[in-house]
Amino acid sequence: MTLPAAAWRERVEFERRLVHMxxxxxxxPHLLGWLSWGETTGxxxxxxxxxxxxxxxRLSGNAxxxxxxxxxxxxxYEADGVAGYALYQVSxxxxxLAATTSLATPTLAVPAMWMLAIGDPVSGAL
Incomplete structure (x- = not known):
C-alpha cells in the first residue's frame, strides 16, 4: 500500500530524526567508564x-x-552533494576532538554533542 505524499514525508522525517538522535x-560508553575520551574521539x-x-x-552511484x-x-537537495548526515558526523x-585540547573538556563536549543529536531534530519538529 502506497502512503499519501504527506504521510510518507512525515514518516521519513520521523525516521531521519531517529537516525539523528x-x-x-x-x-x-565514556560516561559509563567503558572508553576513555580519547577512545571515544577515535x-x-x-x-x-x-x-x-x-x-x-553514494555520490558515484555505487551504493x-x-x-x-x-x-x-x-x-x-542533498542528492547531488554531501548529505546532512555526513556533516553531522563531522560536527x-x-x-x-576539541575536547581533547585545552579548548574544552568532555564535561563540556557531552552536552554539546547531545545538543547536536537531540536539539536539532526536536527544534525541526516544532
Missing amino acids: GGALYPV VLLAGVAVVGLLELL GPLSPLYTALVRE MAGVA
Whole structure:
C-alpha cells in the first residue's frame, strides 16, 4: 500500500530524526567508564572515515544495497552533494576532538554533542 505524499514525508522525517538522535549514544560508553575520551574521539573519527566512504559510494552511484536507504532518507537537495548526515558526523567528531585540547573538556563536549543529536531534530519538529 502506497502512503499519501504527506504521510510518507512525515514518516521519513520521523525516521531521519531517529537516525539523528541515535548520535546521542556516542558519549555513553565514556560516561559509563567503558572508553576513555580519547577512545571515544577515535570512534567518532573512524565514523567520519566510514561516512566519507559511504558518501563517496553514494555520490558515484555505487551504493549497492544501501541505495533504497539513501533514496528514503536523503533529501532531494542533498542528492547531488554531501548529505546532512555526513556533516553531522563531522560536527560530532569536531566537538569530541576539541575536547581533547585545552579548548574544552568532555564535561563540556557531552552536552554539546547531545545538543547536536537531540536539539536539532526536536527544534525541526516544532
